[in-house]
Every structure is written in structure tokens, then in C-alpha cells.
Amino acid sequence: MKKTFVLDTSVLLHDPRSLYAFGDNSVVIPAVVIEEIDKKKNLLDIIGRNAREVARELDDLRQQNSLSKGVRLENGGTLQIELNHKSFAHVAEWFNEINNDNRILAVALNLQLEQRKDEIKKSVVLISKDTIMRIKADSLGIESQDYLHDKIEYTYENYTGYRECVVPSHMVDRFYEEGGLEDTYFKEEGLLPNQFILLRAKEIPSKSAIGRFDKEAGVIRSLVFGENTYWGIRGRNAEQRMAMEVLLNDDIKLVTLTGKAGTGKTLLALAAGLQKTNDERIYKKLLITKPVIPVGRDIGYLPGDKNEKLRPWVQPIYDNLELLLGTKSLTKLEDTLIGMNRIEIEALTYIRGRSVPNQFIIIDEAQNLTKHEIKTIITRVGEGSKIVLMGDTEQIDHPYLDSECNGLTYIINKFKNENLAAHITFRKVERSALAQLAANLL
Known part of the structure; x- marks a missing residue:
């Protein structure tokens, strides 16, 4: 009917x-x-x-x-x-x-x-x-x-970017000896490009290894970057080490990171961005931006120039930069940023119409973007650029979006089969024991 x-x-x-x-x-x-x-x-x-x-x-x-x-x-x-x-x-x-x-x-x-x-x-x-x-x-x-037409057929728990496999102990030993394993052992797993595998020895559960699936080569590769320290930051858990691996891999042009507050998404992305722009000079500039959507009641129009207006919205980014750059005051941080001349913090409003080549781009709070906005952003990415989209799909402030219908979820679902993309879902909060408890209980 x-x-x-x-x-x-x-x-x-x-x-x-x-x-x-x-x-x-x-x-x-x-x-x-x-x-x-x-x-x-x-x-x-x-x-x-x-x-x-x-x-x-x-x-x-x-x-x-x-x-x-x-x-x-x-x-x-x-x-x-x-x-x-x-x-x-x-x-x-x-x-x-x-x-x-x-x-x-x-x-x-x-x-x-x-x-x-x-x-x-x-x-x-x-x-x-x-x-x-x-x-x-x-x-x-x-x-x-509800309007369900653009709901993504994707459950938050379904694709985390990694999976655990229980294998014989000798396979873990072989993985370390050879620096990887052929994917013939994991054909039935249906691995996606750049998906990680946590190998756990059947005989000794504490014996484990982490590998990334290189689909083009048909190999589970050992970590190249994830075990090292960059700008004083080292992955504290398996998820963070996986994230650093794809953030620092120049062949992966799109990285999506999701997880609760305090899991380290922003800090890791900034550390990787600084490493690639300031130390290795792979990219000309580190561009950081986020959608300007208030949590709770809006504070209205703000005085000052564009940078002064933008400051309240991007303060979490400045907090992480203070930690990475070792500055103890706002003035010193701004002086350091000016001296480096490689970091640009911009409002997402101004990205339309731009072409952004040879830059390491970080989009924070991407869960508050619509499918159209996320398409607009990614199509701005020029030759030689890398883009990182991150956020918590359970904390959405946009009135017409939810966990199954937002730009970040949409991109994760659409790009999970592509060799140029990788995704990691963070589970463990590393900010503090209290933050972990609050994330679990609240």
C-alpha cells in the first residue's frame, strides 16, 4: 500500500x-x-x-x-x-x-x-x-x-580499524623475526586496507604483536612508526600506537580517529603533524581547524579580530600545543608559533573555495559536520596533502545529526575499503584515571 x-x-x-x-x-x-x-x-x-x-x-x-x-x-x-x-x-x-x-x-x-x-x-x-x-x-x-534515508549502515562498534586474532605462539615469533606475515593466514578474516591485527599467542596470552594489513602487497606488516617517540609523545596503548603508525605513514592520505574525550586523538594528531611539517618538512604547513558549534548556550558575538574571535573555539588545540611545544604562557606559545611559521589555526568557515596543497590538515570535532560539509572539506585537499578527521560520534552538538548520520561516520564507512585511508577507534582514556572512570560511568 x-x-x-x-x-x-x-x-x-x-x-x-x-x-x-x-x-x-x-x-x-x-x-x-x-x-x-x-x-x-x-x-x-x-x-x-x-x-x-x-x-x-x-x-x-x-x-x-x-x-x-x-x-x-x-x-x-x-x-x-x-x-x-x-x-x-x-x-x-x-x-x-x-x-x-x-x-x-x-x-x-x-x-x-x-x-x-x-x-x-x-x-x-x-x-x-x-x-x-x-x-x-x-x-x-x-x-x-525519523528521516532514515541517509543513515549509514554502520554500527559504531563494527569497524574499529583493528581486530584481535588468536594464533599459535610460533606465528608471533615468526612475525617478529620476518617483520610481517603473508595474509594467506588471514584470508577468512576479510581484512580491509590498513586494518590492524593484534596477534595474541594461544599458548601465552600475554605474548602479542601488532601488524598493519598492506592490501596491495598482501602482507601483515610490523609497525614502523608506532613504537617511537615524537615531540615527547609515545603511544601508551595499542590503539595509540596504531594511530601513530597511520598518522606518520605518507602513503595514507586520509586518517579518521574516533573515541571518547581524553583518548589522545588531538594530541597524537598534532604530534604527528609537527613531526611531518617542522622536522621532516614533508608538508609545508600544519593546518588545524574545527567546526564552530557551541556546546550549551552560545556566548554570542565576540569582540576583536578573527584570531581573537576564534580563540575560545580552538582553545583545546592551544592547550595541546602548549604541552608539545613546552611553553608555559600564551604569549610564549604565540611567539613560538610565529617563529615556526608552519602552523595555521583557521576557522572551518573559511575553507570553502580554497585549494590546500602540500599541507597536513587536522579537522577536530568532525562529528559535527554534515555529509555535504565533509565532502566540501575533502575536495579542498590538494596534491601532496594529508587530512586527519577526528571526533566522538557519541557527542554531537549539531541539531540535525546523530551517531549514525554525520559526516565523520559517513567518511569512515565510505573510505574503509580504500588503500589511501585508515581508521582507528580509541577505547581507552589516557587523560587520567578520573577521566577514564567518568567516560565509563557517565
Whole structure:
């Protein structure tokens, strides 16, 4: 049975192409949603961009016919702008405040009541990224769903970038003697490019080794970089050593790191970046950036120039640089950065339109980026550059993203079969015993 899908504003602002995501069913957009999109179109962020994209899509579709009467979509479905939201009586009995959310609910409820009278019955489904909206719809007896079309078929625990294999003790000895093993021993494991294997001896569980799968050569290679110290930083656990291995490998151009706060993602990436730019001079510059999304209530406009405005958002990066560079004051740190002339801390807002060649690029808090933003960033990467994307997919501050629908998860899933990419999920918090306990309990 075909369905009628009523789209909330949050769905269109999340994915402008959601108009075409419901097959040959009917898509209904309440008129009040158009008003809300109109209010967002002048914003300079991704929300504004998506609002303008929705407007362009609807403008193209209206060339067929009046949108209020309905138009055919390329996938066989139909699209209609519904003007029925003024009939508020059925919703007002439970939610009497006249606001945009309740008007959208009124459209869905009125359509549902109309469908019950129609000979050709269609179930009505409200699609919304707003959890409260879905709860209110449920209380009115309206079927409601999250927008699932762009959910990644990927579970946070599924692909960590490494796996443990129990092998005979002599294989661990052979691994150390030869500096690696042929992958013929692990054919059934279905290893992905640059995936790590933690070899553990069956007879002696404490006897172990770490190797990286080189798919092109068909070899499990021993660590080249992960066991060493760089800028005073050495991997404290297996995950950190694996991360250093791929961060310092020039053949791997895209590295993704996920994990809880305090697992060392930022510190390791900065240490590797300094090693490659300042010591080895492989890259001309270390570019560090992050999305500017507040946690909790925003502090409003900030005084000063661009660097002064940016400081509160990138302070965690400065904290790590103070540790790596051994400075004890902000003034000394800034003097050191100016003297090195190889570190640039930039707002992510300004990366659009740029081409970034021969640079070591670090994007922190990448879980707050959408698929479109992450594509924009990676397509800026020029010849000879390396990019590191990191974040905690369980701590997302963007209103329309979650752990299964964000740019970082999207990239991990799309690039896990590529030789140029590697991923590591951190489990162990190394900041302090208290931080580890808090991460586990809270």
C-alpha cells in the first residue's frame, strides 16, 4: 500500500534531496514549512545553504504545475504543497498553542482523517528529525519516523580499524623475526586496507604483536612508526600506537580517529603533524581547524579580530600545543608559533573555495559536520596533502545529526575499503584515571 509522507522543516534543512527519497509514494510539504525555510535562506551556514537548495528544487518542480495541486517526481512519486494547516480544530484539543510545529501536526492529522474517508486508502507518516515532534505525533495517533534515508549502515562498534586474532605462539615469533606475515593466514578474516591485527599467542596470552594489513602487497606488516617517540609523545596503548603508525605513514592520505574525550586523538594528531611539517618538512604547513558549534548556550558575538574571535573555539588545540611545544604562557606559545611559521589555526568557515596543497590538515570535532560539509572539506585537499578527521560520534552538538548520520561516520564507512585511508577507534582514556572512570560511568 502506498503512503503519504508529510515532511517536517528539519528534514528538508537536513537533506534538500529528501524530496526524492520516498519512492513512488506521495510527499506532502505543509505551507508553514515553506515559511520556515524562507526564514533560513539568508543564513551563511549549512542550514542556509540547504534552505536555498530546497527553494531551487521546488522552483524547478513548479514549472510542471502548481505545487498546491501536485507535481510528478522523477522517481514516480508526487509532491504537493498542502495549504490545509489552517484547519486547527483536531489538534487544538490536545495542543492548543498555535505555532508552526502544531500546524505541521494539523496537516498530518487532517490528511489522516481524509484518507480514512477515501476509497483508496493511504497511510500517513510524519517524517521529522525533531524527537519532540515525533512524540507529539504519536500522542495524536499519527505514525511518525525519523528521516532514515541517509543513515549509514554502520554500527559504531563494527569497524574499529583493528581486530584481535588468536594464533599459535610460533606465528608471533615468526612475525617478529620476518617483520610481517603473508595474509594467506588471514584470508577468512576479510581484512580491509590498513586494518590492524593484534596477534595474541594461544599458548601465552600475554605474548602479542601488532601488524598493519598492506592490501596491495598482501602482507601483515610490523609497525614502523608506532613504537617511537615524537615531540615527547609515545603511544601508551595499542590503539595509540596504531594511530601513530597511520598518522606518520605518507602513503595514507586520509586518517579518521574516533573515541571518547581524553583518548589522545588531538594530541597524537598534532604530534604527528609537527613531526611531518617542522622536522621532516614533508608538508609545508600544519593546518588545524574545527567546526564552530557551541556546546550549551552560545556566548554570542565576540569582540576583536578573527584570531581573537576564534580563540575560545580552538582553545583545546592551544592547550595541546602548549604541552608539545613546552611553553608555559600564551604569549610564549604565540611567539613560538610565529617563529615556526608552519602552523595555521583557521576557522572551518573559511575553507570553502580554497585549494590546500602540500599541507597536513587536522579537522577536530568532525562529528559535527554534515555529509555535504565533509565532502566540501575533502575536495579542498590538494596534491601532496594529508587530512586527519577526528571526533566522538557519541557527542554531537549539531541539531540535525546523530551517531549514525554525520559526516565523520559517513567518511569512515565510505573510505574503509580504500588503500589511501585508515581508521582507528580509541577505547581507552589516557587523560587520567578520573577521566577514564567518568567516560565509563557517565
